[in-house]
Amino acid sequence: MSVSIDQQIGESKKAIDGFLDQYLKNQIHRAEKLDPSYSELWKSIYKLFDSGGKRFRPIMSLLSYQALGGNHASQIISTVSSQELLHLSLLIHDDIIDRDYIRYGVKNISGQYQDKYKKYLSHESEILHYSNSAAILAGDLLISSSYQLLLQDANDNHIKQLVSVFDDAIFYVAGGELIDTESAFIIDNKSLIINELKTAHYSFVAPLIIGAILADSSDEIKKLIIQLGILVGTAYQLVDDSLGIFGDDKLTGKSTSSDVSEGKRTFMIEQFYKLASKDQITKFDKLFGKANISTAELEEIRSLLIDSGAHKSNLEKINNLKSQAEEIIKQIPIEDSSKNIFYELVKLTLNRIK
């Protein structure tokens, strides 16, 4: 089974990559005809797309579709691939908000434009402002492109359901991003609702339910699929939070110091404040949220999270959500061999190191 799903994922990724590669090249060409400066924006998007991304959401839709009995996978590549552009648009805008300029190990849109604009502008703040402006526009373009691809080849009877999924996904993720951003300075222990809104809906519920819509699943199945998405998605974010501090930069492609420097109030951090001693909290507060944190300081943060039990508590929560997700899968009225696809998905999602 494990070999089979890996093969399936590999083939899906190839089809999705090929499709999006061509779409973005066409956009570069389309922009080039209007103005060379404009095509540079699309080239910067292409570069980002081409440098990384696991295409996890489109792949998840394809797996969900196949597990639920869909057997025209080649006809839904554009529809499922739309999610990757939505994802890219959200990453581009999130990076502006998080003041990150590296993504997938390369410069993101703002980062690439800083290099371009520093030839024309001298003040650091002006370079940053205009580079972020280009990145705002790049994200806007990709939101629009994602809707375009979502509907391009969709059947008439799926269109309104698909639009509603995207509308929900963006409604939730932007809400989650807002509360998440505010959590850096408005302390309110909202990590789990943030995870549900920011990650679970657009990264799990949407991909899984898009598969179900395209496979014409029953309402009963769709309801279970939504619950599954919320559970796995919330757990995924807890894994991600952990990797954000305990992961390997080189594998994740994201700096392990940025969450700490931003003072992100993850579930693990909330648990720390519940479980830690006064002394541990005093030490922690001196470092957490500090800009330009050193390797030694990051190591101290890690020790405090482990010693207090916060790290363990995060792991327990992940395992608890995982068990609930497996219970839901049991209830989906499909063949056991199809259920295995969902079990594998849960494993792949939660046992990751990057």
Next chain:
Amino acid sequence: MSVSIDQQIGESKKAIDGFLDQYLKNQIHRAEKLDPSYSELWKSIYKLFDSGGKRFRPIMSLLSYQALGGNHASQIISTVSSQELLHLSLLIHDDIIDRDYIRYGVKNISGQYQDKYKKYLSHESEILHYSNSAAILAGDLLISSSYQLLLQDANDNHIKQLVSVFDDAIFYVAGGELIDTESAFIIDNKSLIINELKTAHYSFVAPLIIGAILADSSDEIKKLIIQLGILVGTAYQLVDDSLGIFGDDKLTGKSTSSDVSEGKRTFMIEQFYKLASKDQITKFDKLFGKANISTAELEEIRSLLIDSGAHKSNLEKINNLKSQAEEIIKQIPIEDSSKNIFYELVKLTLNRIK
């Protein structure tokens, strides 16, 4: 005729306002159920929506639809109103890029969030960063909402055409905004292509062609409508550029100093550099692009634009585009009484003072 079109516009505006008012209130309610902080973002959007906007784009679609024989206007309110949310999203993001915090005489999203966040943050730059972040998210949400409304009540046979119009509109406007923004520091005399991309497509071509699609017009008519939109839209922007410097702040609701302070390279400014004497250019360059420009300095800018002939040249270009637009209207194969709607539209668009 003039009374009739005014009445028609008044009734259309009422229907569009009523529809969007209810939509945005529902979104506030929907966000409130997730988190109170999130509903505040939708409230800030509602406040901006409620403070101004002529709903010109949806109205233009309705007029185009009716002129082209459509007679179920009440059934297309959601579809045409979608453009107002797209417009609002673009204004919100443009204001971040232009560093404007007032719109329709009230604080825009970033402006409203500055008031909120200054209770939690002390550094001016942090307040600004996080307020702009909220505004980025607000714009993203409205792009998504606009697609949702565009398709919500659309007939299956119109959906793919409508999506393609929106995709084009956003593709052009973002390109125009990019080149426009860059024109502040990369001097390249691109004002007319900027006008076509930034204004003509999404503000004129899209509204007019959406009316034509919904009225099931022929391809011949659609082609003429697109040409009409480009001509009127480009002319509209030239009027807007003029109002940006010569207009009355109180009527336009936008500061007349911001275009000057930003050093926007409009067609009028390009003409100035072609027509002005060395002495005039020296004087102009001292003031143009200067932050915090005084009333006297703004008056000097105005005199230089008039004395050099740049202002007149701009007016001549407007009149030339207007004549071409009227030629196109002549060619549209519809009754003269219907053509009058388009002639009135051209007049209303170009004879404005705000």
